[in-house]
Amino acid sequence: MSDSDSSNPFGAPFGVGPTPTLEDFQHWTQIMGRAQQLLMEFALSEAGQQMNQTMLAKWMDPSQWAGASADMFGRMPQTLASVPAMDPKLADPLNNPFLAATTSFWQESVDMWQSLATGQMPEPKAGAAKDRRFAAPEWTEHPLFAFIRQSYALISEKLLAAADGVDGVDPKTKAQMRFATANLVDAMSPSNFALTNPAVLKRTMETRGENLVKGLEHMLADLKKGQLTHVDESKFELGVNIATTPGKVIHETPMYQLIHYAPTTEEVFETPLLIFPPWINRFYILDLNPEKSFIRWAVEQGLSVFIVSWKSADESMKDVIWDDYIAAQIDAIATVTQLLGVKSTHTIGYCVAGTTLAATLALLTAHGEADKVKSATFFTAQVDFSEAGDLNLMVDDQQLALLEQLSAPGYLDGRYMAATFNALRGRDLIWNYVVNNYLMGEDYPPFDLLYWNGDTTNLPAKWHKSYLTDLYRDNRLVVPGSIHVEGTPIDLTKVKTPTYVQAGREDHIAPAPSVWKIMDQFSGPKRFLLAGSGHIAGVVNPPSAGKYQHWINEEECASLDEFIAGAREVKGSWWPDWIQWIAAQDGAKVPTKGARLPGKGKLKAIEDAPGRYVKAR
Structure with a gap:
């Protein structure tokens, strides 16, 4: 290195150092x-x-x-x-x-x-x-x-x-x-x-x-x-070192694949668990790696676990609307219960899929079929959007017109949605990487969560527009009878399904005060839990990590403020609290055999998990 390499770029007055050599001029x-x-x-x-x-x-x-x-x-x-x-x-x-x-x-x-x-x-x-x-x-x-x-x-x-x-x-x-x-x-x-x-x-x-x-x-x-890179994508391969929990795809429709995970216990709960992840992201946020996987952990607790893997939208889905996603959830519920010969299933709805699960419960209730769902758990989901946070600021006529132009093929490219979510935390998710990746020239880190964050999915244009207008802009879901699903008016206040509601204290996508409003809608028994951290880390927090905390209040509370004022802080993951609640709904167990093994029942294995839908780009 020449003498100029060791000069102080911040010396007096501002960066004056030794005279550059010929080698320096050639190099620059x-x-x-x-x-x-x-x-x-x-x-x-x-x-x-x-x-x-x-x-x-x-x-x-x-x-x-x-x-x-x-x-x-x-x-x-x-x-x-x-x-x-x-x-x-x-x-x-x-x-x-x-x-x-x-x-x-x-x-x-x-x-x-x-x-x-x-x-x-x-x-x-x-x-x-x-x-x-x-x-x-x-x-x-x-x-x-x-x-x-x-x-x-x-x-x-x-x-x-x-x-x-x-x-x-x-x-x-x-x-x-x-x-x-x-x-x-x-x-x-x-x-x-x-x-x-x-x-x-x-x-x-x-x-x-x-x-x-x-x-x-x-x-x-x-x-x-056309997308900001956060991670070295070459370091990950689905089914190899990410989304690795063993299982089989046992059912497939034009909208989703249904994955059944292999049990690891000699007995399992009689009532299975069916998970609905958001279709604005890939399902494996709940299966990043063995240490972080909620799916693997739930299997280890003795649950028969199923999850829906949504198809990323293409031109064939240009006419898909919200009714189709609700119908898909009902189809998945029927598929699981019929396969195992049980009357009902526990369900989880994460984010937008939780909003849809609420509508699904209301529709089943209206049809007199509420008993098909034993319990409903909501991960950072909203039904009342009056306090939906900064995302509400992006829903007006001009924004909707822009989205319509961007959705000309019949679907919205997932990169636009990713950019919107990045903008909600621009300092951390945009400018931090501009500095590190573009100016500092640093290598991308091999971080599974960031890989998932950049693995975008496309959204059906009709569904996306109606979701933003009917829910975010007009807040119609909490108006009894305002929304019709397949011709049937729905009313959330008539839902009596036992409900577990989880919110993240620092969630910027589904703020805790907005998630709390579920408690004002359903009429059945409800349990609310406030988790530390935000929309992702607040959910994906395995007990083995020993991170964060959560708050519990056993008293009936009229507001989130009242809940917080009387809440008891518990260190670590909230998952153990949830599995205790699930066991309290139905603790009966059955031997792990027959249809409880993926592909061994009436529905034969189509392919290994995580399936091809999640790999489609």
């Missing part, structure tokens, strides 16, 4: 040449595929990377323009939040400049020490980067305060502006740019630019596949 010229070659090859590849204007618009569409929230940025000027004219009395800064914020901004800016001019380090904003984006010591120890960080913190604070201070708009529009502003603030962080991130500058000096070339390769590869 080569680096730039390789970058240009990568860009040229990418452009020629796209041209060779005859990329038309529609495809170009797709790549340039902000919703590809930031979901529907990106459209809100475009609407902000119109929204601000609609605010009523300023009342004369608001010219007083004490009465006008915008003027007050502006005055505060300029005063704090002057204070920062004075600190820099006198050689004093600006004091970090409250909470800055916990911000992982600014963990490098230069953000506090080097005057330039300390000033950049403080300037960003100040501007961010004032932008968010301005959004909060808007009057004259409805609450939803104000919340949309706040959400869009927060996304903008995260996007403009100096940590996201090579020249203003000291860690990236240091890595560039250490690797002599190799990190930027590698990062460019990552970025172009992501542009080509």
